[in-house]
Amino acid sequence: MGVLWLSTQVKFKRIIDYNLNLFGYKYSVIGIILLPTTCGTDSEMKCISILGITSKSTKKGLVEPALFADTAALIPEFLYALPWHVLITSSLDTMAHAMVSFVSPKANTYSDIFSSKAIQLLLKSYKTLLSIDDGSVIKEIAGDLLSASNYVGIAFGNAGVRAVNALA
Numbered sequence: 121m122g123v124l125w126l127s128t129q130v131k132f133k134r135i136i137d138y139n140l141n142l143f144g145y146k147y148s149v150i151g152i153i154l155l156p157t158t159c160g161t162d163s164e165m166k167c168i169s170i171l172g173i174t175s176k177s178t179k180k181g182l183v184e185p186a187l188f189a190d191t192a193a194l195i196p197e198f199l200y201a202l203p204w205h206v207l208i209t210s211s212l213d214t215m216a217h218a219m220v221s222f223v224s225p226k227a228n229t230y231s232d233i234f235s236s237k238a239i240q241l242l243l244k245s246y247k248t249l250l251s252i253d254d255g256s257v258i259k260e261i262a263g264d265l266l267s268a269s270n271y272v273g274i275a276f277g278n279a280g281v282r283a284v285n286a287l288a
Contacts, residue, residue, distance in 0.1 A: 154189040157198045159265035160210025162217060164192035165273025194270060196262035207258070207265075214269045215242050221275040231279035234271040241268040 154164040163169065167187040171180050199207065215238075221227065222235035245261040245268070252260065 152187065152189045152191075154192040155195060155198065156192070156266065156269065158202060158206060158210040159199060159262075159269045160213035162214060162269045162273030162276060164189055164194075165270055166277050192270075194263075194266040196259075196266055199262040199265065200258050202258075211242060211245070211265055211268070214238065214265070214272050217272045217276050218242070218268070221272065221279045224279040227279040231275040234275040235279075238268040238271040238275065241265070241271070 156162075156164050167183060167185050169182045169184075169187060171182060173180060202210075218235045218238040221231055222239075224231070227235075241264040245264045248261050249257055
């Protein structure tokens, strides 16, 4: 999971008359601006978060419409300093979401378009990654990786991923 956590999702911009209840704690949501810092969680397009609860060595899923972004900005430069293993594993997460959204029982033309485009961008990025043998390759592929993740968020939001995502 990227650094697009719940704590970074709740940003202050404008007051929304909505109280968010998260695991027994109440928060007022004032507006959400999302800036993804990896290319794998596609969280900027969803109202879904996975919260790591380290004290209990577990994770909890949260689906909350109040977490939809008011604004999201894709900034490729945020990916430039990612360690390679984070870049690769987060983009593989995007690929998994794209594939399972595409074959979801609830897939539709709209989700298929975005899943397919994400897969194309990811494959193009992997091909470029393999053909350039230096660290500057990230500047070549960062925009496509972020766009792919964003497209998958749209597909995921329309088709879901169902139980197969738990196996990925």
